[in-house]
Amino acid sequence: MRVALAQVNTVVGDFQANARKVRDALKDARRMAADIVLFPELTLTGYPPEDLLLKPAFIQKNLDTLKRLTRHSQGLIAIVGFAEPAGSALYNAAALLADGRHVGSYRKMRLPNYGVFDEKRYFREGERPARFTFQGRRIGLTICEDIWDEGGPGRGLCEAGGLDLLLNISSSPYHKGKWKDREAMIANHARAYRAPVVYANLVGGQDELVFDGHSLVVLPDGSVLARGGGFVEEMIYADVPLAEKRAANKAARGGAGPVKTFRVAALGAASRKKPLAKHPFSPLGELEEVYQALVLGTRDYLQKNGFETGVIGLSGGVDSALTAKIGCDAIGPENIVGVLMPSPYSSRGSVEDSLALATRLGIRTLTLPIEEAMHAYEKILAGAFKGMPPGVAEENLQARIRGNLLMALSNKMGWLVLTTGNKSEYSVGYCTLYGDMAGGFAVLKDVPKTWVYDLCRFINRQAGEAVIPENVLTKEPSAELRPNQKDSDSLPPYPLLDRVLSRYIEGDHGLGQLRGLGLPAAEVRRIALRVDANEYKRRQSPPGVKITPKSFGRDRRLPITNHFKG
């Protein structure tokens, strides 16, 4: 049986564009003589639609779109994700379209409601597994989370008369290495169900999420027949070998049983199948994978929100260098503007390194020295601050002047400000609210500082030259907000800090579990308290690409008002 996996990049709420992608994929699949085409979960609405699902007009538009699309399924079977209302309930559903008819729908039974997921906020759980028969084969339908549970609807289908092929349509968000976990899980379940599994995943960025594609066709022995690429929109075709036809098991058929069953008759005018070449796939290395996620997440945020140009404050440091490089790979260096905003505390190196970076990336720069604004604030606040020594207030003012200048450029030119803070800084609040945190998209928000270095070195290695100037990578990190300031004045060395942060934030470890990581207990406690105390800053931060198992944002919902220390 020839399957097509339409690994498409949909847009939330863009029914017209999403329908166009479905029609184009169906056309291509027909040309390639595919029998079945799979689209990602909630194809028509985009994923995740969040509270748009509460708007009746949104649900109606999704139904209208499905209706108009149905006739485009002539000659093949299409599995299209949509939101299916029934009375006061709403289901996350997969429409079975065949030869121009909407034969039936399957309703997702396992609704994720953890991490970034809120599906129980919107959907009711489907009651029964569903399958359809086609060419004498029993083909099961599942949606995303359904397949993560071996005891889920796949198991139900096996028990209710067997399964010749299992389909899954997914919108499974990325984090580092997840595609390998997915592949291992699907291989296990293919073996357990003794059936091939065809898994079509979404690709593209949506706010804080990026979907990595990596669609799959896995055989019953767990081997991979075809893989979709990571972070690319593409059609994947595969001829799935199926077991011999079996006699229909009448007992398991029909409406009221434990399984919903549909029948798809022979399809009209199917083209002759020409032999398929194996779908090409080259796996991404660990760092390349993270890098591609950041690039796609950034590109889609810019483009889907209508921005042509990104603007970045260049400090001469490693974060702004990496952010600028990602921006260039996302929308082209001709659409990235670097802004240097030196103060009297900026080293000459910072300016030189920033200009060197800009030259190597091929981006425009603007230089806006901030000293004059610093003096203006100083004068305005002289009375109020009289007799008090300079400190964090004055440092933050510098960061905020820079934030203001970038936002002024954004307002005037229509550019999006890409902010440069990393996860380590956001964790402990080593960043200024409305200052370096100001902007539309925080590219590195979920990237720990140690990974920032790793990614820069990866870029240079891959390019075979120092795209990121060596000096940027080797000098000691500094915010340069007062004379001779170094990050290490306020923070432990980043490798040690990141080790604690990953366990505290991603692992939810308590203070008692954070021992033996190379830092004294008092220091660990201080870090944990700083993480908690800076929740208010993160709550006001721009979105950024999730690349770890637990990012800030919808993924981690901690109260600001919180007296728990531990």
Next chain:
Amino acid sequence: MRVALAQVNTVVGDFQANARKVRDALKDARRMAADIVLFPELTLTGYPPEDLLLKPAFIQKNLDTLKRLTRHSQGLIAIVGFAEPAGSALYNAAALLADGRHVGSYRKMRLPNYGVFDEKRYFREGERPARFTFQGRRIGLTICEDIWDEGGPGRGLCEAGGLDLLLNISSSPYHKGKWKDREAMIANHARAYRAPVVYANLVGGQDELVFDGHSLVVLPDGSVLARGGGFVEEMIYADVPLAEKRAANKAARGGAGPVKTFRVAALGAASRKKPLAKHPFSPLGELEEVYQALVLGTRDYLQKNGFETGVIGLSGGVDSALTAKIGCDAIGPENIVGVLMPSPYSSRGSVEDSLALATRLGIRTLTLPIEEAMHAYEKILAGAFKGMPPGVAEENLQARIRGNLLMALSNKMGWLVLTTGNKSEYSVGYCTLYGDMAGGFAVLKDVPKTWVYDLCRFINRQAGEAVIPENVLTKEPSAELRPNQKDSDSLPPYPLLDRVLSRYIEGDHGLGQLRGLGLPAAEVRRIALRVDANEYKRRQSPPGVKITPKSFGRDRRLPITNHFKG
């Protein structure tokens, strides 16, 4: 039977303080010879603990706290909310403590997962209703959401042998008029179950939520025997008349049945009951109720986060006037600082009105003219902006200079910036990110502009004098960011705007349903598009008190990247 409702103000994560409140209430209840004392839902953790519930150390601390508290229940029955782990599951539970023993627990069966609630993210649903027998009476235990469903566990208890008294411990967040809905619902269910209902609710502010108290004792005929006050911490006592004792229904007792059943023997050393006076209650008027919610939400945000002083930018407008007044009532005028930041576009009236307001409120002021900073930015940006006419960028710079000055004061003095934007502005983005939106707490974030006026007039009426200067209320609203600017240049009249916004935002109405509200269709469409297009700003806004059925924040989760128009 004498019941005590401990309408206490807990703090999320403050096990020590929460336990102290429980102990104090038990002591008082013992003195008053109460038989049963009810505490709010999740008493020990505070509500809502959000992702703190994912931390094993947090769960353990809550168990340890419950254990230590148990012995303090000598001589009475206490119903205390806590998080109960069982294997890999977690339950939102009510502990039945009696005479120094933890007799058993009930696990919440109905978990809200809509609006501001995410309970299915954390908890598993309890399987069975629970009751205990005491003095021959069957007393049912329920938690918050359980009682909103007439077919919920209350019904299950009725069917499994009857119910003599139904208890409910709640943490039910406020919105305008909700206490009346609650009262009507509880009265209905008391009638349906033919049993008195005792309903103890939380009071206090937690981030964006405020809990209004308004605990209740309702008789089987639906009449109210006692009410807790709105927005106050207090003990409410009532003698609940119960039907005659009935013979125990043996069939319904025991472990494995449809109902979990506990038995509480006669209590030790119960004091002699002296007659009770009726608990005093004076209902709040509509505006007073909203006002009290804002005051309590603001006070608790400040105090629970350790701020002694609030600072507010005074523009001479109605929003900053109301915010300042709320600040004064929250933490005292001696702890509120008003900052005037006039520009060349500020009218003389703005300064005079602000000073008049400050005098009437009795707050300190600082005056920090911003012209110098405006010039500094102008010079810095002169090259980049060359040949472009002044516009929104220059206007936003003024707002951001003011934001920076307030934040500088905050950083230097440890004051919390109370921002002054209202819901109408936040809805359509008539506010500057990092400018007037900058701050720690957005007091009026959920208050539509028309209500801002209503609340100011209410304040003046109640005071019998113009606390808010009359001129502030009668002049035309203006952001004063360019010469002769008026809000009405950019926005329809507020009464019309608010009518559209309430239906679009709170009602999820589509464009087709927004006709006949006094505005042309094109204008309505423009408003809806502005609401959608400004999601990115709201995502970076400070928290504020929820007072409508749907506030911005956790209550309304819309994507930023969203192509749906309608």
